Amino acid sequence: MAKYYLNGNLTDTTPALDTVLSELDAASKIVKDARNEAEAQKAADKQSAHDKLSALGLTDAEIEAIT
Amino acid sequence: MSKINVDTWEPESGTAATLMASGDTVTLPSGAILSVASGGDINVASGGEIDIASGATLDVNGTIDVTGATVTGLTTGSLVKLLSTTLSGASAGVAFDSTYITSTYDNYYVLVNGFLPVTDNADIGIYLSVDDGVTFATHLSGNFYLALNSTGYGWAGSQNAHYIAHDCSNVVGEMKVNGWAIIQNVNDTTCYKSIYGNGSTQNSGTKADDYAYNSFTSFASLSAVNYMIIKSNSGNLQGFGTATLYGVVK
Numbered sequence: 001m002a003k004y005y006l007n008g009n010l011t012d013t014t015p016a017l018d019t020v021l022s023e024l025d026a027a028s029k030i031v032k033d034a035r036n037e038a039e040a041q042k043a044a045d046k047q048s049a050h051d052k053l054s055a056l057g058l059t060d061a062e063i064e065a066i067t
Numbered sequence: 068m069s070k071i072n073v074d075t076w077e078p079e080s081g082t083a084a085t086l087m088a089s090g091d092t093v094t095l096p097s098g099a100i101l102s103v104a105s106g107g108d109i110n111v112a113s114g115g116e117i118d119i120a121s122g123a124t125l126d127v128n129g130t131i132d133v134t135g136a137t138v139t140g141l142t143t144g145s146l147v148k149l150l151s152t153t154l155s156g157a158s159a160g161v162a163f164d165s166t167y168i169t170s171t172y173d174n175y176y177v178l179v180n181g182f183l184p185v186t187d188n189a190d191i192g193i194y195l196s197v198d199d200g201v202t203f204a205t206h207l208s209g210n211f212y213l214a215l216n217s218t219g220y221g222w223a224g225s226q227n228a229h230y231i232a233h234d235c236s237n238v239v240g241e242m243k244v245n246g247w248a249i250i251q252n253v254n255d256t257t258c259y260k261s262i263y264g265n266g267s268t269q270n271s272g273t274k275a276d277d278y279a280y281n282s283f284t285s286f287a288s289l290s291a292v293n294y295m296i297i298k299s300n301s302g303n304l305q306g307f308g309t310a311t312l313y314g315v316v317k
Contacts, residue, residue, distance in 0.1 A: 002303070004159040004296070005310075007166050008152045013159055017200060021159060021298065024194060024203060027227045028300035032190065035223050035233075042221075 141316045146176060151311040157185060160298030161310040164199050168253065168293050172314030175250045179231055179266070179297060180309045182244040186302035187237040188271035191244050192228035193262065193297050197290035208262075208284035215267070215277040228300070229284035231266035235299075242269040242277050243308065253292035260286040 002013045013021070046067065053063045078084040087093055095101055103109060111117060119125050138147060149167045168175065182191055196203050209224035212233065223233065231246035246266025253260055262284035270276040286292070297310050 002159040003156065004298075005152050005154065005161040007162070007164060008150055010156060010158065020201070020203065021296075024228070024298075025300050028190065028192075031225065031227050032233075032300070035226075039221070 143316055145316040146313045147172075147316060149312045149314050151309055153309045154182075154304060154306050156306040157303040158306070159303055160296045161304070162200065162294065162296040163312050165293035167312055168295065170254050170291070171317075173252060173254050173317055174315040175253060175295075176313040176315060177248050177250065177295070177297070178309075178311045178313070179244065179246045179248075180311070182297075182308040182310075183239065183305040184235050184237050184244075184299035184302060185305055186299065188234050189237070189299040189301040190228075190230050190233045191235055191266075191268075191297070191299050191304070192226075192230040193248055193250075193264075193295055194228050195250070195260065195262075195286045195288075195292050196294035196296075197288050197292055198294070200294045200296065204286060204288040206284050206286055207259075208282060210280045210282035212278050212280045214270075215279055217276045219276065219278070226284075229262040229264065229282055229286075230280065231264065231282070231297075232268035232278065232280050234268070234271045234278070236269040236271045236274055237305070238269075238274065240269040240274055242267055244268045246280070248282075250292070250295070256289050256291060259288065260292055262286060 001015070002018060003010050004013050004017075005011070049067065050063055053066075054060070076084075141147060150163060152161050154161070177193065179191070184191060194203050194206065206226070206228050208226040208229050209222065210226065210230060210233075211220075211222045213220045229248060231248070232244050235244050244266065245268075246264055248262050248264030251261045251263075252258060262282070264282050265280065266282065267277065267279045270278050298304065
């Protein structure tokens with residue numbers, strides 16, 4: 001049992017509310033993990049693209065302008 | 068017509084006196100002033116009224132104390148503050164149920180001020196329910212984000228709540244978690260409900276970057292909304308900050 005504010009009053013959660021909030025958090029974790037993974041992949045791809053363009057002779061400013 | 072000139076008028080006995088009788092009118096003529104001295108009061112009993120006619124003005128230069136008052140008759144689009152909750156201890160969230168989310172208003176405004184999650188890197192979001200928090204229907208949500216003091220920016224889609232901010236720091240730094248949201252068409256049973264809003268936070272990663280969020284959500288239910296909870300998606304909220312719910316007059 002946890003505490004939460006209901007209509008301004010600090011109140012004990014019910015077992016049913018605990019369960020549904022835990023389910024929301026579990027669903028949220030899946031979404032957040034996927035988001036973090038996608039962002040990490042995007043950052044890695046960006047760095048890889050930067051490195052390849054840099055190897056072709058583009059300056060950082062030129063790379064920034066087209067990415 | 069007779070006339071009585073007196074300097075002081077007091078009850079013949081006791082401390083109460085009645086002025087005139089039912090149906091009578093006392094007129095204060097132009098230029099005359101009814102003055103209440105410091106410590107004096109005008110009390111209007113339940114069922115009584117003070118009417119200000121069209122064209123007349125209630126001129127207040129002092130304080131209007133509306134503690135315990137019910138305000139009615141506001142024009143369409145006016146904001147009515149329904150409840151403000153100030154956190155003083157760690158909690159699983161801040162909820163408003165069908166006591167406050169009713170058919171009286173179709174659109175609600177919620178202001179979140181100065182929250183922090185207990186768990187670092189948590190997201191703080193708004194979740195709606197149509198059955199007083201028994202279940203929470205699908206939230207279809209996305210947001211754009213922008214770093215305020217670095218170069219980061221991007222977007223996130225397919226989120227499961229209307230998030231005020233992602234990746235929130237759990238320590239007080241340059242920013243706490245602040246934001247607002249408009250929740251629309253809560254009683255319209257022909258369409259999903261919409262939530263729009265902005266938020267900002269100090270990012271959990273560096274504890275130095277600040278991020279702003281612009282979030283959009285479709286709450287996938289045709290039933291009327293009657294419950295919302297503002298919560299961290301990982302652990303409790305810390306014991307400070309305020310959430311205030313307003314209704315927009317129909």
